[in-house]
Amino acid sequence: MASKVQQKNGGFHYAFLMVAAGLAITAVPCAMVLSCAGIYFTPVSQYFGVPKADFTLYFSILNVAMMIGLPIGGNLMSKFDLRVVLSACVAVCGVGCLLMSTFNALWQFYVAGAVMGLAVAPLVYLAVPTLVNAWCVKKVGFFIGIGMVGTGLGAVLFNPIGTALINASAEGWRTGYMVFGIIILVVTLPITLFLVRSHPADKGLEPYGAGEVDDASQNAKPESMTGVPASRAMKSIAFVCLATFAFLITLNQTVYQFIPSYCSSFAESMPEIAQMSGIVAAACMAGQAVGKVVLGALNDRNVKLGLTVGLGGGAIGIVLMWFVPGMVAVLMIGAFFFGFAYACTTVQTTCITREAFGSLDYTNIYSRVSMSGALAGALAAWLLGMICDLPNGFAIMFGLSIAMMAACFLLGLISLKAGKKLPRSSSKSAK
Incomplete structure (x- = not known):
């Protein structure tokens, strides 16, 4: 073997x-x-x-x-x-x-x-x-x-x-x-x-990387066999923070759906911006695709680094779209960087779950965390649509987005720190 x-x-x-x-x-x-x-x-x-x-x-x-x-x-x-x-x-x-x-x-x-x-x-x-x-x-x-x-x-x-x-x-x-x-x-x-x-x-195999000893995987085998049981994890502050993280990051992700509407709002003052709404939205999708790969690689080195780059990139993107809307190139760059925050919804949530609670009962824990994200998905379009219909609604939406990303950063750090303190159990395969 x-x-x-x-x-x-x-x-x-x-x-x-x-x-x-x-x-x-x-x-x-x-x-x-x-x-x-x-x-x-x-x-x-x-x-x-x-x-x-x-x-x-x-x-x-x-x-x-x-x-x-x-x-x-x-x-x-x-x-x-x-x-x-x-x-x-x-x-x-x-x-x-x-x-x-x-x-x-x-x-x-x-x-x-x-x-x-x-x-x-x-x-x-x-x-x-x-x-x-x-x-x-x-x-x-x-x-x-x-x-x-x-x-x-x-x-x-x-x-x-x-x-x-x-x-x-x-x-x-x-x-x-x-x-x-x-x-x-x-x-x-x-x-x-x-x-x-x-x-x-x-x-008839062991997991990819099992038995290798290097900077990326020297502790891989023990981690793959230990973790926090779901019954214990779901009673912890780490789980509450992570579930809240999932809710807010999913709500924030839905800002993407309103980027074309934001561009269209310049139809009278800057019609060239309105005409490029689809391309700007496509730039965001490109950003989330690249972001998923980049954040995945960064999380293998340090989950906090992935959290910082993902949410930091998203904040930069919002600032560019919000305060420099007069240039298509800047809007596209901003949308691209916001795509990194979009990527956090799946990549960062999964990596924080694994880092905080281990792999022992990962699927059950992550499925519960994801429930809050699914709830946000059901509410997000209605809530953000109502906000965008308000006077200066897009400015309110962008400000809310930055606030949500800041909250997610803190929630992610708390979840990682609190999760590490929880007692681990060994899987049956390890016994």
Whole structure:
């Protein structure tokens, strides 16, 4: 066994396929169900002749269902074969999109939103960190960042495809949903069924980096076997601070959705800015994609460093967009840097959880932390939309964003410090 592990550490390791599987999960079903949802809001509501809010209610229901589904998904993923759990979730998302292409009443979308929310929650929040934490004890943050990039990449790839399908005919939205469902089932389901494995032992391996002694992983093996039990963690101040962090960082992330509206607000005074709203928003998505990889690598060195760079970059981005709005280049740079704070929502939350509580009961703890983030996701668009409609609403939103990032920085530090003081327990594999 030792020689086999050493050989894998020296070259290709099956853990790399787990990272690729996580990337496929976030790039296809997660991106299609979540990141591409907006392209259907207008055409579907127009088809049914209802206010847009009536149709988008399904997406709010989906977000609430995600919050409910996270602890359920966490329990299932910690107890059962990941192939079964993840494949079932992917299948629900794919079949859900196929069914949505046939719907003729709004209530059907509401039911679909509830069911798909339960299924997509483990995929977008838990799949990548669970796979990476199980399969890697080296470069964990970097690999989580790589896996999480998929939501942004999928949005860049599938939003134009979906839009083209929608615009192709009067009921093009049906074609869009149908094609999305087929792609989810054909591309992702074989990966979760035939590639995913719950643990390295399933392939006769040890985790990537196990046994290596260097600056990045000299303590990797012990950490992978110890941690704070979920029952103890969830009663701690570290957990409360981390859950609050997840809520605020998700609320802050939603500022991205209002960047195009901010640019459009200059339609009369600076029309050239309004015309570039889509490009400015794309710069933010590019920033979050780059940020996920950069923050992942930084977290492998020091979680506090990742926290500082992510939130510091976001604050710089807000300042540039807020106080220097007259130049497209500056707006794009600001949006790009704000993308680093956007990346904190997934990468930083996962890395703080692992650093504070260890890997022993990671999935269960992280699923509970993510519930507060899902709650914020359900409330954020409504709350920030109401703020932006106020006089000087965008200024209020930007000021609130900086305040939330400052609070998140403090909450992250407190969670890390308090979590380190909690007594650890050993996993069964360590006994």
